[in-house]
Amino acid sequence: MEGMEDQEELLNLSLAIVTDSNCDMKRKRKRSRADVFNPLMNTYEGSSEGKIFRLLQMREQMLKLDHKRKGAVEENGKGLHLIHLLLIAATALDENNVGSALEYLTELYQSVSLSGDSVQRVVAYFADGLAARLLSKKSPFYDMIMKEPTCEEEFLAFTDLYRVSPYYQFAHFTANQAILEAYEKEEENNNSSLHVIDFDVSYGFQWPSLIQSLSEKASSGNRISLRITGFGRRIEELQETESRLVSFAKGFRNLVFEFQGLLRGSKLFNLRKKKNETVAVNLVFHLNTLNDSLKISDTLKSVHSLNPSIVVLVEQEGSRSPRSFLSRFMESLHYFAAMFDSLDDCLPLESSERLSIEKNHLGKDIKRMLNCDKDDANCPRYDKMETWKGRMEGHGFAGIKLSSKSLIQAKLLLKIRTHYCPLQFDGDFCGGFKVFERDDGKAISLGWQDRYLITASAWHSCA
Numbered sequence: 001m002e003g004m005e006d007q008e009e010l011l012n013l014s015l016a017i018v019t020d021s022n023c024d025m026k027r028k029r030k031r032s033r034a035d036v037f038n039p040l041m042n043t044y045e046g047s048s049e050g051k052i053f054r055l056l057q058m059r060e061q062m063l064k065l066d067h068k069r070k071g072a073v074e075e076n077g078k079g080l081h082l083i084h085l086l087l088i089a090a091t092a093l094d095e096n097n098v099g100s101a102l103e104y105l106t107e108l109y110q111s112v113s114l115s116g117d118s119v120q121r122v123v124a125y126f127a128d129g130l131a132a133r134l135l136s137k138k139s140p141f142y143d144m145i146m147k148e149p150t151c152e153e154e155f156l157a158f159t160d161l162y163r164v165s166p167y168y169q170f171a172h173f174t175a176n177q178a179i180l181e182a183y184e185k186e187e188e189n190n191n192s193s194l195h196v197i198d199f200d201v202s203y204g205f206q207w208p209s210l211i212q213s214l215s216e217k218a219s220s221g222n223r224i225s226l227r228i229t230g231f232g233r234r235i236e237e238l239q240e241t242e243s244r245l246v247s248f249a250k251g252f253r254n255l256v257f258e259f260q261g262l263l264r265g266s267k268l269f270n271l272r273k274k275k276n277e278t279v280a281v282n283l284v285f286h287l288n289t290l291n292d293s294l295k296i297s298d299t300l301k302s303v304h305s306l307n308p309s310i311v312v313l314v315e316q317e318g319s320r321s322p323r324s325f326l327s328r329f330m331e332s333l334h335y336f337a338a339m340f341d342s343l344d345d346c347l348p349l350e351s352s353e354r355l356s357i358e359k360n361h362l363g364k365d366i367k368r369m370l371n372c373d374k375d376d377a378n379c380p381r382y383d384k385m386e387t388w389k390g391r392m393e394g395h396g397f398a399g400i401k402l403s404s405k406s407l408i409q410a411k412l413l414l415k416i417r418t419h420y421c422p423l424q425f426d427g428d429f430c431g432g433f434k435v436f437e438r439d440d441g442k443a444i445s446l447g448w449q450d451r452y453l454i455t456a457s458a459w460h461s462c463a
Contacts, residue, residue: 201230318382
């Protein structure tokens, strides 16, 4: 509730600022999104064409000279001013006041920097997202601002963030611990077989730690069988993931490893199952990508039909409302400001790895989030833990209390993966990162300061 109150307070503040500084805004003629200015055609007003090119000029200058303004916001105490200016620009855009939005964004580009402090950096990417939203998607300037990283750049950025931050490792290690404990619970009857069905195997980074943990339990006379069925977006990605995991598993001779790769959307009846094997379903950062409530429901129904021993769910914590663009903007700003700030605990400002993470991972997501409509299939769905809990219970699942091992493991991870960590566990505190035990121990969240970032929970099918 506090997070929502903070958002409402900031939103009210931004609206008040707009009212004070632009008293004539509401008198402007509103225009639909389809009529928004295209820089190659004079479709709005004569003055707007000049403003858009001035905006692009300031953005280009920012990209070329940003190193000269490094640290300026922290030194001059203008971070809050940048945030307020960003909120004014977003509100102007939401009101279809194109001229005012262009002016505010132009002013922002003169103060932000992709190599400045964390405030400058996150505001720069949000300014890009707003600038792109002002343009026609057919415009070459839209393509320039929204340019996607290559597959290699995206992979490297993900790898860097995985290595230096506890964000993804918290998700994977917590999920794996729950899966391992489900396997141990059925060890007498499962023929030493574990079948993990991963609905978004991505690069397969989650599974080496589980392979190693299972190998430590096995022996030469009692080999454990691990089968992973992984769904992916591309054949090439699945082949690379299989090669990576098979190569890693070869180092553990007391483990029998198999990988079956399936394209997302493949039917679950293609799954190969062994008698009495422990079945674990892995829903880590998957359901939010479905966006459509019907697709989420269909997926959960399919999962329930498998009668798995355990379902692990990990999602980015949010409170996204489809009601308006401003709601999505405010939620995204809160979340990504925390993510950019958290990198201070992981990497120095001048780090090339940090710049890669911000540009090709976080920055890409910011611009994509601000330029998708609420019904867009590519627009992620970020909801509160309570919302996901309601969905799971509504589809025949009951929560499982996570073990003390999971909590201790999460705390130890923060000590290893961040720079400024006290020696004690009091308050579950480690630098700016925190671990929160929630829902009577049935969920664990990783947070930055008092902001939840991601939440992990475990479930089983009700009879």
